[in-house]
Amino acid sequence: MMTSRELMRAAFRRQPAERIPTMPQTLRDTAVHIYSQADGIDWIDGIKHCLEQPKLSTEYVIRLSRDTGCDGLRLHVRPDPLLLRRSGDDLFVLDRQSGNAIGRVDLHGGGGIILDHPQPPIETVDEARARLEQEVASFSDEKIDYLRQARDSVPDLFVATPPGGITMNTYTLLRGRTQAMTDLYDRPDFVHAVMDLQVAAMIRKAEKVLKAGVDAFYIGDPAASASLISPKHFEQFCLPAYQAFCRHFKSSDVLIYIHVCGNSVPLLEMLAETGAHCVEPLDPLGGVSVADAKRRIGQRVALMGGVNTLTLAQGTADEVKAEAMQKCREGGPGGYILAAGDMVPPRTSRANLQAMVDVARYSQWRA
Secondary structure (H helix, E strand, O other): OOHHHHHHHHHHHHOOOOOOOEEEOOOOOHHHHHHHHOOOOOOOHHHHHHHHOOOOHHHHHHHHHHHHHHOEEOOOOOOOOOEEEEEEOOEEEEEOOOOOOOEEEEOOOOEEEOOOOOOOOOOOOOHHHHHHHHHHHHHOOOHHHHHHHHHHHHOOOOOEEOOOOOOOOHHHHOHHHHHHHOOOOOOHHHHHHHHHHHHHHHHHHHHHOOOOOEEEEEEEOOOOOHHHHOHHHHHHHHHHHHHHHHHOOOOOOOEEEEEEEOOOHHHHHHOOOOOEEEEOOOOOOHHOOOHHHHHHHHHOOOEEEEOHHHHHHHHHHHHHHHHHHHHHHHHHHEEEEEEEEEOOOOOOOOHHHHHHHHHHHHHHHHH
C-alpha cells in the first residue's frame, strides 16, 4: 500500500496511484478555530499564542492534518515572534523597545500584520535589491533547522513549503498596489528588473528550504495575477519569472505547484507552461472549472483544488461531500489532488473538512 507521501508524489507526476490523494490547504487559523475551544481558549487568544510562539502554528497544522487523515500539508518557515496586546477582539502589535502599538493583526483577512506606518515604496532597483536581501536573510539556519524537525515529524506525509512571494504579490508590497499597476504601463523595464531580482531572491530562499527535506515548493500569487492584471501583462511580466524559477529546479527531485486564485481561466495554458508540476487552486469563485482545466491542461500538468470555499465555510457536511465527489470525477482519477478552491476558510467546521478528506481517503467518489 502506498503511503500518503507516495500517493501525492505520484499524483503530481500524473502517475498511477491507488486513489486520489487530498491536501485540503489548511493553515493555522482553521486549526485554531477547530481546536481552541477544546484547548480551553477562545480563537483570538489561540491566534495570539501562535504569533507569540510561532512553533505553535506548525503544531496546530500538523495536529489537524493527522486528525483528519490528510495526505499532504503546508509547513511554513517559522516567522519571528511578535509582542502583542489584546483589546477586546483586536490584537495590537507592539514595538519591543517602546511597548507602543505599531500595527494590528488582520484577524478577518488571513492573519497578516497591518502596520500603522509600513515601509515606504521603493523607487530604485538598488532599493528593491536591499529589501529582497532582507527577505533572504530572514530564512536563518535556525528557522530551517526547525522546519526540518517539523518535516521529520510527519515522514509519511507530503510536505510543501512556500519559499516566499514572487511576481505581482511581492511587487505590490514593494511599490504599493496603485503604483504597481501603473508601473506596468509607465515603467515596464523597471518592473522586469525588479521581477528578475525577485526570482533570484526566491531561488536563494528555496535552496535553503531544500535543506529541510520538503517534497514541494508552493509558488504563485493571490488574485492579483489573475483578476487585477490582464493576461497580456501576466504573460509579459509574470510568466518569465515563474519559468525561470521552475527551470532552476528542473533537475532536482523537488516538486512545484503554482497557486493563482481568482479568475485564472484565461491563464490556464500559461500556468501549464511555467514548468510547475501542478496548477492550483482552480477557484470556482473565480469561474474556474475542474472539468475545463482537466480538458485544457490535464495532459500536461497535475491539478489540485476546486472545492468551493463558501461550501466549506457555510454548507453542510453532505453538501461538501457531494461537491468533493463531483470534483474528483471531473479531475481524477490520475493527476488530481482533492483540495479547496483556495485556502480552507478559518471558520470551516471539523465535520466539513473531514467530509472533504474522506471523499478521497475512502474513494467515496466512485459510488
